[in-house]
Each structure stands twice: as C-alpha cells, then as structure tokens.
Amino acid sequence: MIRLTEIRLPLDHPPEALVADIVRRLDIAQDDLLAHTVFRRGYDARRRGAIMLVYTVDCTVRDEDAVLARLAGTPHVGPAPDTDYHFVMRDGAAFADRPGYRRPVVIGAGPCGLLAGLLLAQMGLRPLILERGKVVRERTVDTFALWRKSVLTPESNVQFGEGGAGTFSDGKLYSQVSDPRHYGRKVLHEFVKAGAPEEILYLSKPHIGTFRLVSMVEHIRAEIEALGGSYRFDTRVEDIVLATDADGMRRVAGLRLADGEEIAADHVVLAVGHSARDTFTMLHAHGVAMEAKPFSIGVRIEHPQSVIDAARFGPQAGNPLLGAADYRLVHHATNGRAVYSFCMCPGGTVVAATSEEGRVVTNGMSQYSRAERNANAGIVVGVTPEADYPGGPLAGIAFQRHWERQAFLAGGGDYRAPAQRVGDFLAGRPSTHLGAVEPSYRPGVTPTDLSACLPDFVVLAMREALAAFGRELNGFDMADAVLTGVETRTSSPLRIPRGPDGQCTNVAGLYPAGEGAGYAGGILSAAIDGIRVAEAVALTMAGRPVDG
Ligand code: FAD
Numbered sequence: 001m002i003r004l005t006e007i008r009l010p011l012d013h014p015p016e017a018l019v020a021d022i023v024r025r026l027d028i029a030q031d032d033l034l035a036h037t038v039f040r041r042g043y044d045a046r047r048r049g050a051i052m053l054v055y056t057v058d059c060t061v062r063d064e065d066a067v068l069a070r071l072a073g074t075p076h077v078g079p080a081p082d083t084d085y086h087f088v089m090r091d092g093a094a095f096a097d098r099p100g101y102r103r104p105v106v107i108g109a110g111p112c113g114l115l116a117g118l119l120l121a122q123m124g125l126r127p128l129i130l131e132r133g134k135v136v137r138e139r140t141v142d143t144f145a146l147w148r149k150s151v152l153t154p155e156s157n158v159q160f161g162e163g164g165a166g167t168f169s170d171g172k173l174y175s176q177v178s179d180p181r182h183y184g185r186k187v188l189h190e191f192v193k194a195g196a197p198e199e200i201l202y203l204s205k206p207h208i209g210t211f212r213l214v215s216m217v218e219h220i221r222a223e224i225e226a227l228g229g230s231y232r233f234d235t236r237v238e239d240i241v242l243a244t245d246a247d248g249m250r251r252v253a254g255l256r257l258a259d260g261e262e263i264a265a266d267h268v269v270l271a272v273g274h275s276a277r278d279t280f281t282m283l284h285a286h287g288v289a290m291e292a293k294p295f296s297i298g299v300r301i302e303h304p305q306s307v308i309d310a311a312r313f314g315p316q317a318g319n320p321l322l323g324a325a326d327y328r329l330v331h332h333a334t335n336g337r338a339v340y341s342f343c344m345c346p347g348g349t350v351v352a353a354t355s356e357e358g359r360v361v362t363n364g365m366s367q368y369s370r371a372e373r374n375a376n377a378g379i380v381v382g383v384t385p386e387a388d389y390p391g392g393p394l395a396g397i398a399f400q401r402h403w404e405r406q407a408f409l410a411g412g413g414d415y416r417a418p419a420q421r422v423g424d425f426l427a428g429r430p431s432t433h434l435g436a437v438e439p440s441y442r443p444g445v446t447p448t449d450l451s452a453c454l455p456d457f458v459v460l461a462m463r464e465a466l467a468a469f470g471r472e473l474n475g476f477d478m479a480d481a482v483l484t485g486v487e488t489r490t491s492s493p494l495r496i497p498r499g500p501d502g503q504c505t506n507v508a509g510l511y512p513a514g515e516g517a518g519y520a521g522g523i524l525s526a527a528i529d530g531i532r533v534a535e536a537v538a539l540t541m542a543g544r545p546v547d548g
Helices: 016-026 065-072 110-122 136-149 183-193 209-226 276-287 305-316 395-411 422-427 456-471 525-539
Strands: 002-010 033-044 051-061 076-079 105-107 127-128 230-232 237-244 250-257 261-262 268-270 295-304 329-330 338-345 350-351 362-365 374-383 417-421 445-446 481-489 510-511
Touching: 002 016, 002 065, 002 338, 016 033, 016 051, 033 268, 033 295, 051 065, 051 422, 065 076, 076 276, 105 110, 110 127, 110 183, 110 209, 110 268, 110 525, 136 209, 136 350, 183 525, 237 276, 276 395, 295 305, 295 338, 295 362, 295 395, 295 456, 305 374, 338 362, 338 456, 350 374, 362 374, 362 481, 374 456, 374 481, 395 417, 395 445, 395 481, 422 456, 422 481, 510 525
Parallel strands: 105 127, 105 268, 127 230, 268 510, 417 445
Antiparallel strands: 002 051, 002 076, 033 051, 237 250, 250 261, 295 374, 295 481, 329 338, 338 374, 350 362, 417 481
8 A cells, every 4th residue: 555645736726636636646646556545634724715735545556566666765655564453462362261260440530541451351361340430420420410509429520430630622633742652553443443423533533422422332332242351330449558569569469449358469550640649648658669740730711612713714714624623732921931722622622621620620521423502621831740749749739729719719719710801810809700602511510710729930921821822823812702710630740660571660569550650641642552551561471571
C-alpha cells in the first residue's frame, strides 16, 4: 500500500477531485488505482474564507513496487506503515489454567485501566478490575445529582466510577504522545468495536461525545467478561500489601480493600487517575517512589459558539464538514508563566467535576452533536513544584485543595461555582451580575471576583493572555464572556516513576500507569498507556524481556 500525505483540496471540492489528485500525484492511469481509503482528514483554517481539507490517503495500485521506486524521494509519498496491532502474547490461557494462578489486577476502570484490562483479557490472562465507583449507569445518576441537586457522592461522580474521568466529557480522541507502535490505532479500533462512530478512524480531531461513551464503556466490560476477566465495583483499594525479596527489593503481594478483604496479587496495574488523592497518600506512606510534577490551574471560559465559529471560519462558519469550531491558544506572559487553552469543548457545557466535599472544580463536556449554545475551554496557567507548592510529592494536592476550597466558598458554599464576566475580570472589579453569555455550569454560578480563588500570578498572567487571545481570535476577550472557576485537575500533580519494564522503581509488581501516575494526559494517551502496561505485565508474567 502507498501512503500519500498533504493532499490539499478546497472545502467544497467534488468527490472525484480526490481521485484526480491521487492519480496526478502518483502519475498513473486512473485504472491503475485499484483502491484507496482516507487514513486521515483534517482541515487547515489558517486562511479564513479559503479553508482547505487536508487528506492522508492509502492507495492500492497496480505494480506498486515500480510506482514506489519511480517516486522514491518525492515528498509526501511512501509505503504505508503497518499500523495493525500485533499482540506480544496470545497464549495467556496457558498461564491462567495453571493451578494457583494469580490473575493480574487492574485498579481503576478509566481509559487506562479499561484498555489494560481489555488487552490482558485478549491475551488470555483473565484480569480482575477493581473500581471504587459504580457501574456507569448508576454513576450517571450520582453525577447528575451534583449537577441538578447539589448532592455530591464522593465515591461516584465525574472523576470516580466505571469509565473514569473521561466518561462525562467531550470525548476528544487526539493526543500528541509519541506512538511509534501505533497503539492509538488499536485504541480507536477497539472504540469503534464498542460503538464509537467509524469516522474516529480518519478524522484528524475525532470526538465521541458523552452519550456514546457511556454505552462504549459497557461494551468493553462485556468483552472483558466474555474473555474471562472480571470486575468488582464499589471496591476501593485502600492499602497495598508488600513483601521483601531475598535481595531486599520490595514487591507487591496483595491489596487490601476498603471492607478489609485482602486479595493476593503479584502484578498490579495502578490506573487510578489524577483524583485518587487518598490512594497517593497511602502509597507515599509506604515509601513508593513519587515526585511532584508541574500541572496547570485556571478557569473555564465560555463564549457563544457563534462567536468562535465566525472568528475561526469566517464565511465558511456552519459548514458541516467543519462542525463547531475549536481553538488552541497559548500566551507566554511577562511574569514568565505560560497560559494556554485546555480541553476545549465546542458546543458544550461546563461541568462540576469535584470528587471531594466542600470543593469546586470545573471541567467541560459535550454531546456528539456539539450543538449547545456555548463554546468552553479551560484557560490555565502552568504551576511548578517547589516554586509554587514546596513540600514534597503530595504538596501539589494540598495546593489544588486550597484553591478548590476557595472556589467553593466564593461560590456560596453549596457547589455553585464562582463566576465573573471577562470585562470585570480584566478591569479588576467583582461581577455583580452576568451579561449576554449565560453560563452553563450546574448547579449554578455566583457572580463574584475570581481573583480570590486563584494565586495572584495566575490572575496577572490570565489578564494579559485574555487580551492577547482577543487579538488572535476576534471576540475572545468580549466583555460578556464568562469565566467560571476553578480548573485545577488539568493533570496529575505527581508522578510515580517506573522503569523500562513498566514497574515502579522501588516496588516490583506495581505498574503505575495512565494520567494519575503521570504517564498520560487525556483519554487517548491514557488508553495507549494502558496497552503499554498490559504488554509489560504479560511479558513479565511470561518471563520475557520488556523492551520499554
Ligand atoms: P481516570 O479516567 O481518572 O480513571 C481512574 C479510575 O480509577 C477512576 O474510575 C477511579 O474511580 C478509579 N480509582 C481511583 N482510585 C481507586 C482506588 N483506590 N481503588 C479502586 N479504584 C480507584 N480527555 C480527553 O482526551 N478528551 C476529552 O474530551 C476530555 N474531557 C474531559 C472532561 C472531563 C469532565 C474530565 C473530568 C476529564 C476529561 N478528559 C478528557 C481527561 C480524561 O478524562 C483523562 O485524561 C482520562 O480519563 C485519564 O484516564 P485514566 O484511566 O488514567 O484515569
């Protein structure tokens, strides 16, 4: 197969223009093009009014070797890489059938834990998945209770429960992680098998929306169980049981659950996400290697989607091939801080995303249609250990908690969030009312002064950035745009280092993985890391080398 990249065609091109461009680029007769599939389709909207579609296409042609030889060295033409997934093990049942077999245990049923569990099940290793929250449908009821009635269930919410943090989300599925083995492709294929739209396989910025994510998570569960894996919900891992090898190395021997039950385990994937603060505290108390890492904090901003569409797409706003416009903005502020847009949700809503009582946290989600009135995104500022939160690996959690608490108090102490008009924020005065942009956050917002809920350097950097973003994207700094705070759970505040064999550097058998352990930031990268770690577990169980 031959891959052609950078095929650029106008937004309104007729279907035959793509084939015409392929045969022209390959310099072959049309009859010699036997088949073609679009591997990726994106768009280039840098020139408003002249937006181009950009294709990557895989082609089957007559006498492929000769065509490739003739075009050797030509930019954007080459053999298509093998993006199929190749299992490192298929005969796990041979281990699993042995007497005394101890199944690998996965803690957490978020994207990382689910893909780790799925891969282990597909390899025949019959994993056990432990999830502190509830099955996804019950979890949905609890999550809505916070949004509609201000009732938080600390073990079942936007962060905790089947599907993990990404379930009530926009379901954006792109990532910038290096993926030389094309694990991302495997994830996308598994998602399609579970019910995601086929287009996620070729759109450059695919998304699923929250509604489908719920049933996809159920499909993945059904497959894992059909392959001999099993789940336990409402099952919080509260402690790890450690043993010491003859050479002095500590290793996992088991897990203690919240109800006191102990489960023997030699291979434990730790895919607990960034909000498992109690779990991190427990691991730290055991001396598990851990270091503070940078993350970002800030607020969510909301504009009418129509303002963003017009700013990005100009006269081509509303074209169904483009959908609701997104944006990605970065500003380096004069106080040395990087300010950037985070987890942008076109046509979506801002959601209450706390997992702890007495705190307010924002995030964003949308349906597949992205048809809600407002666009929202985090506008966040980088913070770093020691300079901003000195005191060791858990200091970032204390920092997050402090600002989440301030937001809770500023919102009125009943899970409403503090909010401010951009005009007021820029002028440094509290908002007493909101304007034309109606905030979507539920259970509601309290107009106030957000500077009480954020460090001064964050406020300063954001003020400067909003003005700069307004110059880049017309209307971005409109006075009635709404800021809702605070956005603190942008990524994990710590990292649990692991070796090339995927295991924790000072506890064998513990495989830190996904966002919580500092190896991912988003659904796709967390799922990719789940595959990586599942392979490490399988190879280690088989006594084969793990090449990292
Ligand atoms: P998580 O998804 O956090 O899963 C961890 C799981 O572990 C949880 O289910 C938790 O209950 C469980 N757990 C924790 N501790 C224990 C314990 N002690 N015992 C048992 N179980 C435990 N990313 C994107 O790429 N695109 C988006 O559009 C997007 N939108 C988002 C919208 C929202 C509202 C939120 C909150 C996040 C969004 N994200 C998005 C981020 C994305 O969800 C995360 O990056 C991703 O879910 C991380 O996956 P994970 O498996 O590492 O951890």
